[in-house]
Amino acid sequence: MNITNDIKYVGVNDHKIDLFEGQYVVPDGMAYNSYVIVDDKIAVMDSVDVNFGNLWLENIENTIGERKPDYLIVQHMEPDHSSSVALFAKKYPHAEIVLSEKSVPMIKNYFGTDFLQRCTAVGEGDTLPLGKHNLTFVTAPMVHWPEVIVTYDSTDKVLFSADAFGKFGALDVEDDDWACEARRYYFGIVGKYGPQAKALLEKAKTLDIQTICPLHGPVLKENLGYYIDLYNTWSSYGVESEGVVIAYTSVYGNTKKAVLELKERLEQNGCPKVVVFDLARCDMSEAVEDAFRYGKLVLATTTYNSGIFPFMREFIFTLAEHNYQNRTIAFIENGTWAPNATKTMKSMLEKCKNLIYSQNEVKILSSVTPEVSEQLESLAKELCKE
Ligand code: FEO
DSSP, X not given: OBSSSSEEEOOEEEOSOSEETTTEEOTTOEEEOOEEEESSSEEEEOOOOGGGHHHHHHHHHHHHTTOOOSEEEESOOSHHHHTTHHHHHHXXXXXXXXXXXXXXXXXXXXXXXXXXXXXXXXXXXOXXXXXXXXXXEEEOTTSSSTTOEEEEETTTTEEEEETTTOOSBOTTSOOSOHHHHHHHHIIIIIGGGHHHHHHHHHHHHTSOOSEEEESSSOOBOSOHHHHHHHHHHHHTTOOOEEEEEEEEOOSSSHHHHHXXXXXXXXXXXXXXXXXXXXXXXXXXXXXXXXXXXXXXXXXXXXXXXXXXXXXXXXXXXXXXHTTOOSEEEEEEXXXXXXXXXXXXXXHHTTTSSSEEEOSOOEEEBSBOOHHHHHHHHHHHHHHTOO
């Protein structure tokens, strides 16, 4: 696949993977992108997961024929991109490995000192001329690891963006909704590092970019403003869509009953979108994604072992860990003898910035009574006020 006349795609699709990064379900597989820039000198942009290392080397050979790469540019040391570096180093003993200063100890820790003498460290603004193409390196710490660099080719106006602008899903699976799996990927993997992602966007603003080549997901060539706008919203923890997410756990169905009633009441009160997640049964990364997408979140759970039900505990912990902020939150608690779920949920969210708690809270004492229904109606009205 040609990205431009001189830039070719040599990445791979992974349909064998069960969990990306050991935790994310990827029903459409995963792509590990790699690119070759063919010029007077040849540069390969990143490697791939080692399970596909030989296929990747074949792709390179099929693309450049008898020629040999002069450089392997390692933008990110996470093994989904770097674990085939040793295979490459062995096959191409004269190629130089170009990486950030912070990657040097990492490459040593992963591969020993075998090819350390062939590594050249680069930093902010350093350049690498290939002939017609001139590459400039831009540091992007914590998008998604501290050593990350992205690379700008000023000739073809291409940004090699590392994990930024990536998404779940292999490239041979059709997906006409980029944002859905890109959002789940972003908030799961990079979401904690909004300020750092924003800093990269600020640097990117100074570049004339016509194509974005990420390390996962499709190459982005058209309507780049759409993707950049979404990244601006996501990295600033802004509200992308109006609506209410209700995340719940239910042991015997009573909390679920209240949740479904609230959904109905929200819709009757004109809420533009209500999304419900049963945290014990859903893919939690979808619930996390939507908690960041929409502006309002209702947390409904039971009191359990003097705290809250385990799936809700994990959900709130994950939100707080990912710097959840700038949202309206409402609480529904259920308990038969000593309900204290709302208090526990609030204490878990204590460190999150700029959360507004609804005035109406719903307290269920075992089952949904007419009094509970009244509380649900008041809450629905409050959440639909604006
Ligand atoms: Fe795609 Fe952070 O590795």
